Amino acid sequence: MSDLEAFRSETRDWLETNCPPLMRTPSTGEADICWGGKTFVFQSDDQKLWLERMGARGWTVPTWPKEYGGGGLSKEEAKILASEMRRIKARSPLVSFGIWMLGPALLKFGTHEQKLEHLPKIARGEIRWCQGYSEPNAGSDLAALATKAEDKGDHYIINGQKVWTSYADKADWIFCLVRTDFEASKHTGISFILFDMDQKGVTTKPILLISGNSPFCETFFDDAIALKSNLVGEENKGWTIAKYLLTHERTGISDMGLPTPLNALAVDKLGTKNGEIADKMLRHQIAEHEIDAAAFMFTLERAKDEAKAGGDMGAFSSMLKGYGTELNKDRHELILKVNGSDAFEWEGQFSNNGEIARNWLRTKANSIEGGTTEVQLNIIAKRILNLPA
Amino acid sequence: MALILNEEQQLLKESADGFFAEKAPVSQLRTLRDDKVEDCFSRDLWKEMAEMGFAGILVGEDHGGADFGLVGAGLVAEAMGRNLSASPFHASSVMAAALIEAAGNDQQKSSLLPAIAAGELIATLAIDETGTHDPEGSAMKAVASDTGYKLSGMKTFVQEGGAAGHYIVLARTSGERGDRDGLSLFWVDRRAKGLIVDRSVMTDSRNWAKLTFEGVHVDAGALLGDEGKAMDALDPALDKARVVLAAELLGIAQECLDRTVKYLQERKQFGVLIGSFQGLQHRAAQLFSEIEVTRSAILKALQMGDAGGDFRWFASLAKAKACKTAELATNEAIQMHGGIGMTDEFDIGFFIKRARTIQTLYGDYNYHADRFAHCSGY
Numbered sequence: 001m002s003d004l005e006a007f008r009s010e011t012r013d014w015l016e017t018n019c020p021p022l023m024r025t026p027s028t029g030e031a032d033i034c035w036g037g038k039t040f041v042f043q044s045d046d047q048k049l050w051l052e053r054m055g056a057r058g059w060t061v062p063t064w065p066k067e068y069g070g071g072g073l074s075k076e077e078a079k080i081l082a083s084e085m086r087r088i089k090a091r092s093p094l095v096s097f098g099i100w101m102l103g104p105a106l107l108k109f110g111t112h113e114q115k116l117e118h119l120p121k122i123a124r125g126e127i128r129w130c131q132g133y134s135e136p137n138a139g140s141d142l143a144a145l146a147t148k149a150e151d152k153g154d155h156y157i158i159n160g161q162k163v164w165t166s167y168a169d170k171a172d173w174i175f176c177l178v179r180t181d182f183e184a185s186k187h188t189g190i191s192f193i194l195f196d197m198d199q200k201g202v203t204t205k206p207i208l209l210i211s212g213n214s215p216f217c218e219t220f221f222d223d224a225i226a227l228k229s230n231l232v233g234e235e236n237k238g239w240t241i242a243k244y245l246l247t248h249e250r251t252g253i254s255d256m257g258l259p260t261p262l263n264a265l266a267v268d269k270l271g272t273k274n275g276e277i278a279d280k281m282l283r284h285q286i287a288e289h290e291i292d293a294a295a296f297m298f299t300l301e302r303a304k305d306e307a308k309a310g311g312d313m314g315a316f317s318s319m320l321k322g323y324g325t326e327l328n329k330d331r332h333e334l335i336l337k338v339n340g341s342d343a344f345e346w347e348g349q350f351s352n353n354g355e356i357a358r359n360w361l362r363t364k365a366n367s368i369e370g371g372t373t374e375v376q377l378n379i380i381a382k383r384i385l386n387l388p389a
Numbered sequence: 390m391a392l393i394l395n396e397e398q399q400l401l402k403e404s405a406d407g408f409f410a411e412k413a414p415v416s417q418l419r420t421l422r423d424d425k426v427e428d429c430f431s432r433d434l435w436k437e438m439a440e441m442g443f444a445g446i447l448v449g450e451d452h453g454g455a456d457f458g459l460v461g462a463g464l465v466a467e468a469m470g471r472n473l474s475a476s477p478f479h480a481s482s483v484m485a486a487a488l489i490e491a492a493g494n495d496q497q498k499s500s501l502l503p504a505i506a507a508g509e510l511i512a513t514l515a516i517d518e519t520g521t522h523d524p525e526g527s528a529m530k531a532v533a534s535d536t537g538y539k540l541s542g543m544k545t546f547v548q549e550g551g552a553a554g555h556y557i558v559l560a561r562t563s564g565e566r567g568d569r570d571g572l573s574l575f576w577v578d579r580r581a582k583g584l585i586v587d588r589s590v591m592t593d594s595r596n597w598a599k600l601t602f603e604g605v606h607v608d609a610g611a612l613l614g615d616e617g618k619a620m621d622a623l624d625p626a627l628d629k630a631r632v633v634l635a636a637e638l639l640g641i642a643q644e645c646l647d648r649t650v651k652y653l654q655e656r657k658q659f660g661v662l663i664g665s666f667q668g669l670q671h672r673a674a675q676l677f678s679e680i681e682v683t684r685s686a687i688l689k690a691l692q693m694g695d696a697g698g699d700f701r702w703f704a705s706l707a708k709a710k711a712c713k714t715a716e717l718a719t720n721e722a723i724q725m726h727g728g729i730g731m732t733d734e735f736d737i738g739f740f741i742k743r744a745r746t747i748q749t750l751y752g753d754y755n756y757h758a759d760r761f762a763h764c765s766g767y
């Protein structure tokens with residue numbers, strides 16, 4: 001047996017023994033996700049157990065080095081782990097901005113001490129992070145940000161405001177873009193810094209979304225303190241890190257919609273006639289969508305394989321982000337059509353409190369958060385196609 | 390298997406790209422058209438393609454082929470799409486070779502495949518009878534006799550039909566139009582008595598023909614595969630051909646994008662390069678995205694074809710997506726070139742003409758979207 005086959009069978013056995021039953025049922029949406037963090041309330045004992053077991057093995061972050069709390073797996077092994085988890089329909093033990101965005105940036109730009117300090121806590125789900133990028137006057141034009149950080153020797157004093165900060169009210173720490181040089185040009189005066197949200201100088205104010213949920217906030221800094229040891233990279237060189245992190249954020253957002261069932265749902269809801277979905281027009285629209293979705297799924301696979309072979313993802317992540325999020329919006333429009341008027345119950349048992357409608361509305365943000373579709377198209381035009389400014 | 394090219398495939402890609410750009414650029418197709426060359430391709434080019442191993446790309450080494458597999462065939466087709474290189478590659482080296490491989494007996498394989506690989510024998514499939522691709526809908530009759538079969542009926546849209554020396558003909562030995570059973574494949578010599586070959590001059594300036602069979606007699610040995618069971622061999626062979634067509638469409642789409650982007654970087658209006666207009670930038674970026682997504686579906690289907698087994702779902706996915714993207718790319722290319730894009734003197738028009746023609750060949754977008762849905766269980 002090859003090493004990889006041995007790894008597969010060990011992994012299969014371990015998952016069989018250790019993945020609790022409830023964690024093998026599909027999650028129903030954002031409310032079911034395990035985000036981790038100091039104040040996180042587990043929805044079940046199984047969820048807690050699953051996080052602890054996976055965290056202890058570093059399998060919440062399979063490819064991170066062991067010394068930083070990861071699983072130390074090769075990309076091939078991680079692929080096997082993922083496929084074995086899919087096989088038993090295991091839920092992800094932990095989803096977090098730490099894993100998805102900050103981790104990769106720290107691994108690339110952080111010092112050994114910073115990695116030792118922050119990464120293991122991300123891996124075990126002990127600290128929950130939020131992303132302090134956007135400001136009222138710096139959205140698509142992110143580099144226009146004006147939150148100010150003043151050098152006070154061993155620390156910075158931070159003043160300003162962030163907005164649309166997802167889960168800021170639930171996060172323990174923030175990775176934040178601040179301006180450390182107001183004289184320099186837009187992109188060269190920005191620094192990337194980490195600090196504790198649990199301090200007097202930080203306040204958050206939740207904002208209600210059209211979905212009726214409130215996953216993001218306005219975040220205010222009034223003399224907030226950040227230790228200099230938590231400055232990632234050099235002062236005024238934060239933009240490079242910010243952009244690198246965005247490529248991870250974008251790739252992560254791109255495949256959010258794929259697992260949501262569509263054609264099976266349509267067969268179930270609408271019935272079939274001669275083996276075809278009975279509603280002919282919808283069948284056509286679904287096929288059209290599923291063709292694009294399948295082709296896109298293989299594009300994610302190809303991008304991963306290219307990255308593994310040493311290719312640079314770079315601006316290609318903008319393509320994935322733009323395409324994947326538009327696809328996801330389209331998918332949820334079709335889910336509405338399949339459900340007809342049932343989709344619009346907003347409260348009540350029948351609809352699990354408007355799950356379909358709320359999820360549908362939530363997808364509208366996919367093509368805005370992490371940089372809008374228009375911004376992704378700008379990036380493709382400039383960085384990949386070399387079109388003039 | 391990783392969804393990227395391996396080293397050998399990468400080398401093949403580079404050599405195919407270089408070969409067709411040098412030996413058979415779009416200007417060659419223009420000359421073939423303007424000079425009304427009967428074959429609509431260059432026999433010299435075809436000879437060189439055989440020497441390069443392209444003609445035998447799918448044929449096993451035991452039969453004198455290069456055995457590069459479907460991924461290899463796709464790479465060659467993509468390069469040909471970029472240059473609109475005319476040759477019987479798809480008809481003979483892909484469609485006919487795959488079908489003989491799938492349906493032929495040992496004796497047929499060892500007599501036909503080496504000749505195809507050497508480029509000496511040009512064969513093609515005669516399948517459609519109306520303007521709509523519908524294999525099971527074939528009605529052409531093959532009536533068994535003591536000495537073989539008698540074929541009567543019409544075939545249309547036969548690629549390289551005017552130049553081919555042999556046809557693989559789908560005809561009905563039993564059953565009704567629409568039945569999957571009862572169809573059989575026959576190997577027919579172009580010189581057979583009662584076979585009339587009419588060259589069709591088509592939009593893409595390539596070689597196509599209509600065939601009329603007026604009681605053409607073939608002997609029993611002409612039967613390719615089991616009588617009445619043609620679809621079992623035809624399905625997988627057609628799927629290989631469809632995915633390779635998708636790859637040609639991908640080449641066309643990519644070339645249209647590249648030429649358009651270059652034009653956006655050169656052409657000035659309102660005192661600035663038109664490529665600085667965001668309205669055009671976004672359309673170009675969207676086209677880029679569609680092409681990349683299409684590329685993935687095609688590579689996956691090519692790989693699945695090589696892996697063996699049922700790959701209908703992948704083949705229909707690839708052909709459907711390629712049709713849609715090629716349609717977008719060729720339309721956008723003309724629009725973003727403005728008036729010059731409409732002129733015959735400018736090459737872009739050749740791309741849209743070829744694209745639409747092969748989008749239709751062996752099933753268009755709707756055909757494959759429907760088949761994709763069926764394969765997915767709905």
Ligand SMILES: Cc1cc2nc3c(=O)[nH]c(=O)nc-3n(C[C@H](O)[C@H](O)[C@H](O)COP(=O)(O)OP(=O)(O)OC[C@H]3O[C@@H](n4cnc5c(N)ncnc54)[C@H](O)[C@@H]3O)c2cc1C
Pocket residue numbers: 130131132133134135138139140141163164165166167216365368369370371372373374375378
């Ligand atoms: C659900 C959600 C969660 C989010 N979470 C976070 C978070 O955790 N942390 C964080 O920092 N931010 C977060 N954001 C903010 C997000 O990154 C911004 O909303 C986004 O970058 C767009 O900025 P904006 O809202 O200011 O829109 P604007 O930039 O004002 O855009 C308005 C419109 O103008 C278009 N536009 C702007 N500039 C151009 C241009 N150059 N060319 C063409 N069109 C243009 C945009 O595409 C858009 O359609 C979140 C947003 C949402 C919706």
